[in-house]
Amino acid sequence: MKGDDDMKIEIKDLTVDYTEKNSRFTALENVSFGVNEGEFVSIVGSSGCGKSTLLSVLEGIYKAASGTVNIDGKPVSGTGTNRGVVFQHYSLFPWMTTRANIAFGIRQVRHDLSRRQRLELADEYLKKVGLEGYGNKYPSQLSGGMQQRAAIARALAMDTDILLMDEPFSALDPKNRKDLQDLLLKLWEGEEKNGRKKTVVFVTHDIDEAILLSDRIVVMSHHPGTVAEVLSVPFDRDHRRTDSRDERSYRSFRDKIMNVFWAQVYNGIGGQEVVI
Amino acid sequence: MTAKERYLRPVHLLFVVLLVIVAVPGKNTDEYALWLVGTAAVIEAVTLAASALFKKKQSLQLFTDIVGFLYVFLSLWTLATVKTGLLKRTLFPPFGTIIHQFYEDRAKIIVNIGASLSIIAQGFFLALIVAIPLGLVIASNARAGNAASYITKFFSSIPPIVYIPYGIALLPTLHSCSVMVVFLASFWPVFAATMSGVMGVDKKILDSARVLSLSRLSMLFEIYLPAALPQIFLGVNQGLSVSFILLTSAEMIGAQDGMGYYVKNYSDFGDYTRTIVGLLVIGFVVIAVTFAVGKVQKALLKWK
Numbered sequence: 001m002k003g004d005d006d007m008k009i010e011i012k013d014l015t016v017d018y019t020e021k022n023s024r025f026t027a028l029e030n031v032s033f034g035v036n037e038g039e040f041v042s043i044v045g046s047s048g049c050g051k052s053t054l055l056s057v058l059e060g061i062y063k064a065a066s067g068t069v070n071i072d073g074k075p076v077s078g079t080g081t082n083r084g085v086v087f088q089h090y091s092l093f094p095w096m097t098t099r100a101n102i103a104f105g106i107r108q109v110r111h112d113l114s115r116r117q118r119l120e121l122a123d124e125y126l127k128k129v130g131l132e133g134y135g136n137k138y139p140s141q142l143s144g145g146m147q148q149r150a151a152i153a154r155a156l157a158m159d160t161d162i163l164l165m166d167e168p169f170s171a172l173d174p175k176n177r178k179d180l181q182d183l184l185l186k187l188w189e190g191e192e193k194n195g196r197k198k199t200v201v202f203v204t205h206d207i208d209e210a211i212l213l214s215d216r217i218v219v220m221s222h223h224p225g226t227v228a229e230v231l232s233v234p235f236d237r238d239h240r241r242t243d244s245r246d247e248r249s250y251r252s253f254r255d256k257i258m259n260v261f262w263a264q265v266y267n268g269i270g271g272q273e274v275v276i
Numbered sequence: 277m278t279a280k281e282r283y284l285r286p287v288h289l290l291f292v293v294l295l296v297i298v299a300v301p302g303k304n305t306d307e308y309a310l311w312l313v314g315t316a317a318v319i320e321a322v323t324l325a326a327s328a329l330f331k332k333k334q335s336l337q338l339f340t341d342i343v344g345f346l347y348v349f350l351s352l353w354t355l356a357t358v359k360t361g362l363l364k365r366t367l368f369p370p371f372g373t374i375i376h377q378f379y380e381d382r383a384k385i386i387v388n389i390g391a392s393l394s395i396i397a398q399g400f401f402l403a404l405i406v407a408i409p410l411g412l413v414i415a416s417n418a419r420a421g422n423a424a425s426y427i428t429k430f431f432s433s434i435p436p437i438v439y440i441p442y443g444i445a446l447l448p449t450l451h452s453c454s455v456m457v458v459f460l461a462s463f464w465p466v467f468a469a470t471m472s473g474v475m476g477v478d479k480k481i482l483d484s485a486r487v488l489s490l491s492r493l494s495m496l497f498e499i500y501l502p503a504a505l506p507q508i509f510l511g512v513n514q515g516l517s518v519s520f521i522l523l524t525s526a527e528m529i530g531a532q533d534g535m536g537y538y539v540k541n542y543s544d545f546g547d548y549t550r551t552i553v554g555l556l557v558i559g560f561v562v563i564a565v566t567f568a569v570g571k572v573q574k575a576l577l578k579w580k
Contacts, residue, residue, distance in 0.1 A: 056483075059483075059486075059487050060486075060487070061483055061487065078489075079486050079487050079488075079489045080489055081488070081489050085487040087480060087483065089480050090478060090480035090481050090484055091484050092484075093481065093484070093485070093499070093502070094481075094579055094580075095502040095503070095505070095579045096579075104488075104498075108488050108489060108490070138578075138579040139579075140579060140580070164487075
């Protein structure tokens, strides 16, 4: 592990509450972990564990009730153009063509470019994600996989240090999901900023996806949501797919994460008998 | 489509039937029967052109079916008026006479349409310019939007025509009073629709916009406005149809021009040929305006 000065994102004792129908819930409690610069970190957990809320805090949409969230050593105080975000749905605005969507994102960070230059840059990124020739299509005319490609293109075109991804592939079919995972890795490894890779925080409920993509995995538990464990993925990136991995050690690492899951489910129901 | 599908249609038979009905001698005569025949011939020519040009079979079928209804209507009208004398001539003039009267009055009609449309345009655009930005600003704040939608419910429930007496007292000219009535008729539906559109924007879209750190102005006009546009058009269409109803009513009360005035004025003199001409022209004008707005809507919402 690198030193503290490499720490890109630092979360300490983060607690988030929200009010719904006059009752207060604690979505996150005492969450602490850090993400190094250039690191790919996944957050996994069952639905309702607050992993998306955690990402919303990083996006700047949600406010912390207590604790600190620092990016580059400075506390997060709202949204910012140093973070690119890809959501599961509606990352793109339906009334803009894909090219216009990407150019719109670029406009927010590059005031020096003319409209024409922004559109050209947008086309460049469309090409990178394999959507050459689809620039004039509206999101509703694209498949779910293509929409997510375009959303990734926008986030990358904005050239932010940090990429925040909230279950971006969860709504896709297995073939598309695999293609997009490969594309994301290829782009992340190819796209460098100031000689360093982008820092990625990737939320998913798919453990295999987390293992495939990440340097480290943050496993969350729920009620209230907190970090159960942080694990480094012990495999080389080229040896994580079914056709290239050592199945035994992969299994045992995967089981380790599953055990954290089950342990907290068991704790969550207080050891009482349940019928599933 | 084959040539058979294009040109062999029942509508042409109905055209021939109409000609035959016009040709056979009847109880009365229509001195302008040739005007009816001429109009029918023009319609038939347009139908044949459409048969040659239309790409989709369904659209052509729909078009010829509508023309077919028109021929049947003209045939029945001719039978009931000229041929059998079932309907009184003063109240139900022969159709050729109606068409001829329309031609004779064309200059007057254009002036009156112009007068009506200019009031509609002024009141309506004024309403759009005020209602849409105001709705955007107010409804982008959830709390203000909630309260405002109740107030809107109250004001939109007042039929704008009851403002007319107050408008006459308040405003210097009848013209400005008519503009005000159209303004009120369009303002509330458009304002209400804008607010409901803004408040109904998907939260996921708003989150996507927020993470881009947009300015407030950009948020209003580049996110809320396009996202609410489908709703806004519902209000626009509603406002427009109420505007026409109210404007023609207002014109019948006291105006010196406009299509409502044309109809009222001639029916007062018992000239029912011109009254019918006025009714039909109003129908065509409303259809044309609705069609134009529909085109604008389609162009602006092509992303849907």
